[in-house]
Amino acid sequence: MNKTVINQLLRIVGKGHVLWSPEDLAAYSYDGTFAEFRPGLVVLPGTTAEVSEVVKVAAAERIPIVTRGMGSGLAAGSVPAQSDSMVVCLTRLNRILELDLENAVVHAEAGVVTADLQAEVEKVGLFYPPDPSSIRHSTLGGNIACNAGGPRCLKYGVTGDYVLGLTVVLADGQVLKTGGKPIKDVTGYDLNGLFAGSEGTLGIITESLLRLIARPRFARTLLAEYDSLANASQTVNAILTAGIVPATLEIMDQTAIVCIEEAMHLGLPVDAEASLLIETDGADAETVQREIDAVALICRSNGARAVKAANDEAERASLWKARRSISPSLARKAPNKLGEDITVPRSAIPEVVMRLRAISEKYGLPIVIFGHAGDGNLHPNILFDKRDAKQWHKVEAMVSEIFAASLAVGGTLSGEHGIGVLKRPYLERALGPLSIAVQRGIKQSLDPGNLLNPGKMFEG
Numbered sequence: 001m002n003k004t005v006i007n008q009l010l011r012i013v014g015k016g017h018v019l020w021s022p023e024d025l026a027a028y029s030y031d032g033t034f035a036e037f038r039p040g041l042v043v044l045p046g047t048t049a050e051v052s053e054v055v056k057v058a059a060a061e062r063i064p065i066v067t068r069g070m071g072s073g074l075a076a077g078s079v080p081a082q083s084d085s086m087v088v089c090l091t092r093l094n095r096i097l098e099l100d101l102e103n104a105v106v107h108a109e110a111g112v113v114t115a116d117l118q119a120e121v122e123k124v125g126l127f128y129p130p131d132p133s134s135i136r137h138s139t140l141g142g143n144i145a146c147n148a149g150g151p152r153c154l155k156y157g158v159t160g161d162y163v164l165g166l167t168v169v170l171a172d173g174q175v176l177k178t179g180g181k182p183i184k185d186v187t188g189y190d191l192n193g194l195f196a197g198s199e200g201t202l203g204i205i206t207e208s209l210l211r212l213i214a215r216p217r218f219a220r221t222l223l224a225e226y227d228s229l230a231n232a233s234q235t236v237n238a239i240l241t242a243g244i245v246p247a248t249l250e251i252m253d254q255t256a257i258v259c260i261e262e263a264m265h266l267g268l269p270v271d272a273e274a275s276l277l278i279e280t281d282g283a284d285a286e287t288v289q290r291e292i293d294a295v296a297l298i299c300r301s302n303g304a305r306a307v308k309a310a311n312d313e314a315e316r317a318s319l320w321k322a323r324r325s326i327s328p329s330l331a332r333k334a335p336n337k338l339g340e341d342i343t344v345p346r347s348a349i350p351e352v353v354m355r356l357r358a359i360s361e362k363y364g365l366p367i368v369i370f371g372h373a374g375d376g377n378l379h380p381n382i383l384f385d386k387r388d389a390k391q392w393h394k395v396e397a398m399v400s401e402i403f404a405a406s407l408a409v410g411g412t413l414s415g416e417h418g419i420g421v422l423k424r425p426y427l428e429r430a431l432g433p434l435s436i437a438v439q440r441g442i443k444q445s446l447d448p449g450n451l452l453n454p455g456k457m458f459e460g
């Protein structure tokens, strides 16, 4: 990167906040996938005003910008696509600017770690529901940019449902403010909705106003075991049509259960074909208990061979430990895993699981299935060894077939991880040419020079 640009940037963000040594650049070449590509430069601004000045320099020099939170993304969205890219990393924007108790709104910078925000608002009895499993190593900005979800989304919704307002630095460095504290606001187009899920391609989110709710004070959790995955999936619909909306309704298939048990020794039912982890929560202990009792009954009448309710906080923590250990447990089985996050209509879960098993058998590589069954959001994970070229070719073919299976049953490519680079080749198949043309038009109007995260989302 040229010296004049480096000096301009140093004047804006200060010494130590512009990085260009090979070691530093290597650290910003990855995200949560196995994709890797080195940027030309990394800048760590400390305020919205600094981000704006940095973008003006990049725009004048026509330097592509890759916005980065904590790099935990699972679509290679924050991995640069061009060697002359400037990574703008927002982790120094880590302040909670205002906690407005009366309106239950928090104003926070984009680099705040999501778990830190949750802990802070819970101190005053409030609750920020979005709970990606990466909550301790992802930022609010990254969550908004990917419209992140998590187990609690079934009852509480995704990140975008909590965004009331945003501060966004546009491609030319102008600072746009969207929305505000009012809960209802239909004044003009829904720009909050546009930036939620835009994956760094439309603007750099530097601050957000987030809606909070009262913290549910009670929770009850159970694990239901099934000999048939179809019965587990049928239970999901039976619970929801009975008018109960659990806080979480997670599914794990047998391979997932076996992987966790081998790694953690928690006493999980390794011979069960599937299990459901279900939690009810709320402000009233009796209602929460009544709901979990009703859920247990529905599980049994839909073929559960055993239903185990957590009797205390320690047992509840142990059940959740099992669910949260899936990803790390898979690492014991194979050197690499490729996790997708297809979402299908709930009624199509048995059909898509059957198709995923057929793909696994056809290519001779395991596919572990778990996910947020209540939302129809499944995480099929292919286990493989990337050093083996034959296996890698198989994985590429399997991914394409997994997406085809999801689309064939009326599903979609991604429920929460986004498109980035990895799902880019399949986007047109999912959306069709007209939708792609409309979306390219939006990109063109906000970023005519294609400087914001080029090479992501769209092919070509």
Ligand SMILES: Cc1cc2nc3c(=O)[nH]c(=O)nc-3n(C[C@H](O)[C@H](O)[C@H](O)COP(=O)(O)OP(=O)(O)OC[C@H]3O[C@@H](n4cnc5c(N)ncnc54)[C@H](O)[C@@H]3O)c2cc1C
Binding pocket: 031, 032, 066, 067, 068, 069, 070, 071, 072, 073, 074, 076, 077, 078, 090, 110, 131, 132, 133, 134, 137, 138, 139, 140, 141, 142, 143, 144, 145, 146, 147, 148, 149, 150, 151, 199, 200, 201, 203, 204, 205, 206, 327, 416, 417, 420, 453
């Ligand atoms: C173990 C593990 C578990 C995970 N579990 C979940 C889960 O349960 N649910 C879920 O939804 N995701 C999950 N993820 C994926 C990932 O954590 C989320 O996508 C998260 O929202 C990314 O946040 P980040 O700060 O790490 O962003 P990054 O990875 O740095 O960036 C992700 C994308 O957002 C863009 N971006 C980042 N910050 C901004 C900003 N301020 N303004 C504009 N664009 C920006 C980047 O350009 C990139 O395209 C998981 C990842 C891992 C590794």
